[in-house]
Amino acid sequence: MTDEDRIIYLDNAATTFPKPPEVLAEMHEVYAKLGVSPGRGTYDLASQADEIVSRTRNQICQFFGGDSPDRVIFANNATDALNTAILGLAKPGGHVISSRLEHNSVLRPLYYLRQEGIVTYDLVPFDEQGFTDPQDFRNLMRPETQLVVLTHASNVIGTVQPIAEIAALCNERGIPFILDVTQSAGVVPVNMKELEVAAVAFTGHKALMGPTGIGGLVLRKDLEIQPTRFGGTGVDSSSLLQTDDYPFRLEAGTINLLGIIGLSAGIRYITRRGIENIYREEMMLCRRLRDGFAEMDQVHLYRANDLNNHVAVLMCNIAGMDARDLGDILDGDFHIATRSGLHCAPLTHLDLGTSPAGGVRFSLGPFNTLPDVDAVLRAMREIVATR
Ligand SMILES: Cc1ncc(COP(=O)(O)O)c(C=O)c1O
Structure with missing residues (x-):
């Protein structure tokens, strides 16, 4: 060039x-050696592939300050992760609070749920500097509020929202708070324990420096999400019921091993650079x-x-x-x-x-x-x- x-x-x-070249190199090398279906076969290569997946769950759990690696759920991207969380938490008659800063990956699932008559929702505004006001969240909370979902950083104007204050309001009332960290993870520290959020939804291909096609959720241990997709998990195969166990409960189908290898290398890259x-x-x-x-x-x-x-x-x-x-x-x-x-x-x-x-x-x-x-x-x- x-x-x-x-x-x-x-x-x-x-x-x-x-x-980063090392991310691309690692994807090539590791997938060439171990690109088999993880978590399914009992042969050695399958166990090694599964080991990569387990290690990456651990790495992501630590990176986001999660409770346990089995609450790290792989998804295709943040859109997929947010759909899994929003659709799996919304119950008929419920109410959701979000903001006018959201990406369509939050706005569209919410709109769909409202059109179907399942939930109502309110969207808080942002001010002249581009920030939401925690008081607006407080004023909108009601007994039937089931969920607060908010972007950490706006993808349009870049403002980082006052998460800890909003999380405190949610935790006082037992309302799950899902944080969309698509634009923040990898450049702003996101520690679930410090921020006290119930879950984060992330994508691998932005500041985490992985490839497209991989993302996920990290869930606090007390957060139960109903599956909205069903299929093979490699465990409990004799049952026609989706397994209750995390992470498989929310991970139907063969997961994206190549994406996981790249995501893991991407997180190592940014951690090394700081x-x-x-x-x-x-x-x-x-x-x-x-x-x-x-x-x-x-x-x-x-x-x-x-x-x-x-x-x-x-x-x-x-x-x-x-x-x-x-x-x-x-x-x-x-x-x-x-x-x-x-x-x-x-x-x-x-x-x-x-x-x-x-x-x-x-x-x-x-x-x-x-x-x-x-x-x-x-x-x-x-x-x-x-x-
Ligand atoms: C704030 C925010 N949330 C969610 C998404 C969706 O991410 P993805 O396209 O990786 O699913 C984006 C994408 O730009 C975003 O900026």
């Missing part, structure tokens, strides 16, 4: 790219980008005045210009990959006043550099100057 062809990749909130170091480096670049944008009068940034309690995600528009056009020019003329549109979070954009066109999101990752940011600022200055 020549410098000319090099892409400046600023769509890390969609998926991190590139992946998530606080990755965060510090990304936020240094994010601040420089924000400050550069702030000097351009025509660039409107959303909820980025205060970058404390923030991940390295910025969303902006150029006055009078369609977000998709800006994204296309950045890509076509400057080889800068961003994400324009609604970012699967339609209510966030509605409340920001950016619907229906949305905005252009710049999201930094562990392989971005100062020259990347400076190139983006030069490109934006050029685009603004020609208008």
Whole structure:
């Protein structure tokens, strides 16, 4: 690849790219040696494959401060994990609280449940800085509230929500609190015991530096989730009932061994680099980008005045210009990959006043550099100057 062809990749909130070479190498090597069905056969290779799965459950349990490795449930991604948790916890007549910052992976299961007449729900707003207010959660809690589900960090504006306060309100009332850590895990410490949440839903392919197709849930021991999918688990095969035992109760079908190998290597990579170091480096670049944008009068940034309690995600528009056009020019003329549109979070954009066109999101990752940011600022200055 020549410098000319090099892409400046600023769509890390969609998926991190590139992946660390050691993650890719490990996926290739281990899967070539042990790519058999884990947890099913009794032959040695199957046991070794199963050992990788068990080790990764342990690793993830430790990484998120979970109670027990058997409460680490593998899923395809965060969407799959959130569906498993939301549909498995909602009971007829129940009530759910969430927020207007959510991704469609929360909004759509909730909307489906409401359309089916199963639950009602309320969505708390976010303020001028992009944060939800724990008091709003408190005011909406009622005896039939069965679940609070909230994104830890917004995938549109990057704000990190006040989780501990909301968790305390939930725990006082015995309401399970599910935290969507899709945008935070890997850059912000997520410890379930410290945050006192009942579960986290994660995806492997973003800041955890794994491949697509792997994600999961980590459940506190006291949280019981009803299965909503049924099938082979490799245990209790004579019974037509789904096993009650975790993790298999919520893991029907052959699990994604290749994804698990990559996820495990990804978590080892970020742990070695130190998530606080990755965060510090990304936020240094994010601040420089924000400050550069702030000097351009025509660039409107959303909820980025205060970058404390923030991940390295910025969303902006150029006055009078369609977000998709800006994204296309950045890509076509400057080889800068961003994400324009609604970012699967339609209510966030509605409340920001950016619907229906949305905005252009710049999201930094562990392989971005100062020259990347400076190139983006030069490109934006050029685009603004020609208008
Ligand atoms: C906050 C948030 N939650 C959930 C998801 C869904 O993640 P996945 O597509 O990996 O299922 C995303 C994806 O961008 C997200 O940003």
